[in-house]
Amino acid sequence: MISSSSTFGKLLTGRGSRQGLWFLPFLIALAMALWLAATTSQFGQWSNLANLVAQGMPLLITAVGQMFVVLVGGLDLSIGSVVSFTTAVLALDLPVTVTIPGVFLLAGLIGATNGYCVTRLNVHPIVATLSMQYVVLGITRVLRPVSGGSVPDSVRWLVEGSLFGLPLPVFWGIVTLLVAWKLLYGSRYGLHLSAIGGGVASGSNDAARNFGIPANRNILLAYVICSLFAALAGVFLAGRIVSGDPNVGLLMELDAITAVAIGGTQLSGGVGSLHGTVIGVAVLALLSNGMNLLNITPFVQTAIKGVLLMAVVALQSRKKIGL
């Protein structure tokens, strides 16, 4: 057992760190990548790596959004529905100049409603976003009961094309990470999120407000950001599946939460990091990619995902009992 007082021990357990346990998942991801590169010949090929990035991109975008909400001690279960909703809207017979701004506007509205319910109407985040999940899914099914329609070519190109010899999904990832990095580490807003989440995690919801931080406004904004990222993921997915699908986002919110949690962000709020979330996404993406390469049934993959999530989360200690 490594003593938790040594620097390396601290890095390995994430104890006392505001970034949480990210180093151990990083080692897991690294080990998985090395092992796959050593045992399978296809893994290192460009086509597989490009595929890996494209497959993991919706998860990365939604997980980054989810992280903002989790950092303030919340949870957003509605993002899966928002993703489906976005693909359904994009597959409508309307010009892109209408659908894309429209979909971001609506997603922002959904996020604002979530945030308003949580902050002003005092509804528990799980409850508020769960009911929003039902409502948005219902509307999506009205728009498009079964998958179909076609997505404009411009959206398709944004996902399938390439620039400077790199596939475009890579740029989606870069833009997502830059925006999230700026919000989280390059602005006052990010510090406020940490302060609010830290207060919530230690049991006093008013801690941040007592320091003059407009808590309600910032929390509401976190839900809006989360929904906007979900819409972005929806646009990406629409370009990938080239149609509208009311079920494409099903259970995506749980995958996003899994990735965020594996990356060391604590669900009680305050503790977490952007690079942790990227690592969490990498672990899940490598898991599914590797299992496909090794021809293991997806069912085992599901079970391993669960075990991994449980193990990583059980390693992090916290004070709070419950949600």
Add this chain to the structure above:
Amino acid sequence: MSALVNSTLFRRVSKIPPSYYLLVALLVILFAARPQMLNANVLGVFVRQVVPLGILVLGQLLVMRVKSIDLSGGGVILLINYCISSGIFPGASLGFYIVLALAIGLAVGLFNGVMVAKRRVSAVIVTLALSIVLVGFVQYLSSGKPPGDVPKIFAELFNTRFIGLPSPVLFWIALTALMALLLSQTVFGRFVAAVGESMPAAHFSGVPVERTVILAHTLAGIMTAIAALVQTASIAVGSVRVGLDLPILSVAATILGGVVFGRGEGGVWGPFFGVLCFAFLFVVMTMFGVGDAGKLVAQGLIILFAAIFYGLRAGK
């Protein structure tokens, strides 16, 4: 808004869980549109369908009152359904299956409880992860195909009637009454209320907080096992999809019944009527030709309004 919230009338009205109002409204609509449906036989059939959900809610309300949540029900129901329907225990008796199911429920509930209370892992994550593991495990065992048939005795028991009512419904009512007694008459019931109100306060008053949370989760696990048995009997075949949406629905019904994380004004009967509301809601909407999409929207809005109703009352 705050004047309305603070008025005496609002306070008095909001003491009653939203599920009671909704149930009355639904019954009135049903009576106005289809009076002939309001007899014990027809209603009994509708209510019988939600008995698994109703039993699951009994466990959910217990853990939600101690500010926790149990999402592992989907995996547990799937596993028990697989054990019964796949024939991996040839020639086993009904008693054996019941003991097996209860043992699975006990083990899962205890595991959840220890992880949440002792290891202090987020309850959302631990129960969700466990459900993912169990679902993956069952799907791996069955290769994604429906396993087989359920022994006939389950369906026969499920279809019996007792004093004119389907026996699953009576069983559900009896279990609910037992849970109500447990929460109102025993020391454990007091502990649950104290822990839900404030964990530090309960701890400093000498309430064994960790043990209460563990016991709540264990009981919830057992309730899930019972719900799984009833669910298996009701569909009478093996399935790899059965009951996956039940945990989320049970959270919704519990909230509708006036039990929100840590607060238990709705008692046990509030969520009971919450489940009945879901049963009748689907009947009424099908009657008026509302499709699946409309049902989802209505369900979401009802949960949201129920929660807002409680949130406003509790204030900030």
